[in-house]
Amino acid sequence: MAALDSRGKVLEVRALPLQHFLLRIRVAGMEPAAPGQFVMVAGANQVEPYLRRAFSVYDQEPAGTGALTISLLGKVIGRGTAALAACLPGQDVPVLGPLGRGFHSMGANGPRGGRAAVVAGGIGSAGLGLLAQALAREGRPFDFYYGGRSADDLVEAEEFQRLSERSGGRLLRTTEDGTAGARGLVTEALAATLEAGAAQAGSAYEALYTCGPHGLMAAVARIAVEHGIEGEAAMETPMGCGYGACLGCAVELEEGGYALCCRQGPVFNLREVAW
Ligand SMILES: Cc1cc2nc3c(=O)[nH]c(=O)nc-3n(C[C@H](O)[C@H](O)[C@H](O)COP(=O)(O)OP(=O)(O)OC[C@H]3O[C@@H](n4cnc5c(N)ncnc54)[C@H](O)[C@@H]3O)c2cc1C
Ligand code: FES
Structure with a gap:
């Protein structure tokens, strides 16, 4: 493209x-x-x-x-x-x-049949808009976890509710001050769902997708490893040029070395990144 x-x-x-x-x-x-x-x-x-x-x-x-x-x-x-x-x-x-390169596990590579969790922190939801549309269009059920400090951080929540419900899933909101949804962190809500699923002998989700602050995505990556689930993160590393010329957007990789977020990302496998 x-x-x-x-x-x-x-x-x-x-x-x-x-x-x-x-x-x-x-x-x-x-x-x-x-x-x-x-x-x-x-x-x-x-x-x-x-x-x-x-x-x-x-x-x-x-x-x-x-x-x-x-x-x-x-x-x-x-x-x-x-x-x-x-x-x-x-x-x-x-x-x-x-x-850049978008979510790799869409289309033919995407999860088959299983439910996905899409996890947004604040304005990170912007990086998940087209993904939520694609999942809903392809009839792949997903729950949209939307976390922020307060209710005003959850912009476009109605749209993510509409898309997740259209797919057969639901919107789960969390805020740190309790002004919308459950009080607490969005990763706590995700972990609680997964632990309840594990207690019933089966993971609640086949794939995790996330975008938001670095700490949130790192927590999602830890949860993915713990529960043996594949997933991807859309990174928001500050960028100079956007196309590989300035070398200013390095992302450290788990296997050693670096990748350019603008060319090899911004979407990376959760296990690829040295969080
Ligand atoms: C691939 C990609 C997609 C993005 N998509 C969106 C989007 O859809 N909507 C959106 O609002 N933002 C998005 N961002 C983040 C956006 O690019 C930054 O917020 C923007 O560059 C900040 O510019 P500024 O001049 O307003 O702030 P600056 O003056 O450059 O920075 C102000 C302060 O914010 C810090 N900062 C700058 N960028 C970031 C960042 N990415 N994360 C955390 N802290 C930062 C700086 O260190 C500084 O302290 C995206 C970033 C990337 C790399
Ligand atoms: S932003 Fe310039 S190389 Fe990635």
Whole structure:
């Protein structure tokens, strides 16, 4: 799938709670992204910061005559994300993508029959949007575990509820302050389900997919090993170029050595990464 460096037209910028935002951009000539792929994007007329920022393609739809409308779900944490949140409809923004390798165990390689758990921490849910759509479309049941500090961190929860229920699964929310779902960590909820399943002689899940803070993904990787389940993580290692030129996105591997997150990832097998 070839990446295209193009200028996209901002169609909509939707402000969401806690400095989250949803940005819809029409990009002429861009090929659809596979679940887990990303784009490098910057705000309109942006000089500072110089480098574009990496964003997962959260949603996409054909926009006629070879164009694609992509949706990016983001959270303002610094200057690059603030410039994106400040975009206005009608402005042009640079978009390079789709980039990287997405979830490898989709399509013919995906789990057969067994249930999957998709585990998101906060805005990490953006990296799981196309995956949840694909699982629902293919009729592969999954439970979506969505964790945050408080209710406002669980953006687009209704959409993940709709997709998981369509697949035959459900949404499980956790918050550290107890303002939505169960109080606690999302990995505690996942571990509890697996332990209950193991007590009934069988794992509750055939595959685990995750995206979120590093510590959360590391905990999911430990749980996967403990319960003998395969899984993948979409890493969010800070990136300079997005296509292998700056060598700034190294991910340490369990077998020794490093991989470039932008080229060999951002999706890695949970057992591949030296967490
Ligand atoms: C493949 C990929 C996909 C991504 N998809 C999304 C997405 O869909 N939505 C989204 O909101 N974000 C996503 N991110 C993260 C996003 O790229 C960063 O939030 C962004 O680069 C921060 O830029 P900034 O200029 O706003 O902040 P900066 O000024 O660059 O950084 C502000 C502070 O945040 C820290 N920081 C920067 N990047 C990260 C990071 N990735 N994780 C933890 N801390 C960080 C910095 O060290 C600094 O302390 C993705 C990252 C990758 C690599
Ligand atoms: S971001 Fe430049 S090599 Fe990966």
